[in-house]
Amino acid sequence: MKNYIVSAFRLTIVMLVIVGIYLVIVYAGSKVLPTQGNAEIINHNGQKFYANIGQEFKSVKYFHGRPSAVDYNAAGSAGSNKGPSNKEYLETVQKRIDTLKMQNPEMNTAKVPVELVTASGSGLDPDISEEGALYQAKRIAKERNISLEKIENLINIQTEKPLLGLFGPSKINVLKLNIALDQTK
Structure with a gap:
């Protein structure tokens, strides 16, 4: 049983690292975009609009x-x-x-x-x-x-x-x- 727990723990750590790296890549990639990953807000005639909706x-x-x-x-x-x-x-x-x-x-x-x-x-x-x-x-x-x-x-x-x-x-x-x-x- 100890072997299963150790294997599960190792797999969890590996997946956390992989997912963490993926999230960093996606976040960094979004900062390259013109809106830097944020909504594009347009103010027109005193109203706020979201151009991406x-x-x-x-x-x-x-x-x-x-x-x-x-x-x-x-x-x-x-x-x-x-x-x-x-x-x-x-x-x-x-x-x-x-x-x-x-x-x-x-x-x-x-x-x-x-x-x-x-x-x-x-x-x-x-x-x-x-x-x-x-x-x-x-x-x-x-x-x-x-x-x-x-x-x-x-x-x-x-x-x-x-x-x-x-x-x-x-x-x-x-x-x-x-x-x-x-x-x-």
């Missing part, structure tokens, strides 16, 4: 992000866990498609970008694709009385390219895009 924009004058399965509540991050064979899920997605097409009638025949009608796994995704933003561009231009060319240029400026040109897709942070949109005349 999805925000809800209801007005037709703003770009809309991904739907949230948790109503954009960061304390309860979760997906819906409903798949494409779930009738309730399919009805929800169809309602979102219908609403999106109603808000963007000039895009009625265009393919709907999937991220505009499906929630992310966390329910808090702050980004959309360039296609998702372009899908909404005509509505924004019309509602704000700004040329479509200016809106498309703004989308292009706000698009974050893949890391090193290789890792991940191009994306646009919806909060930053809408703040830049407010500053556009």
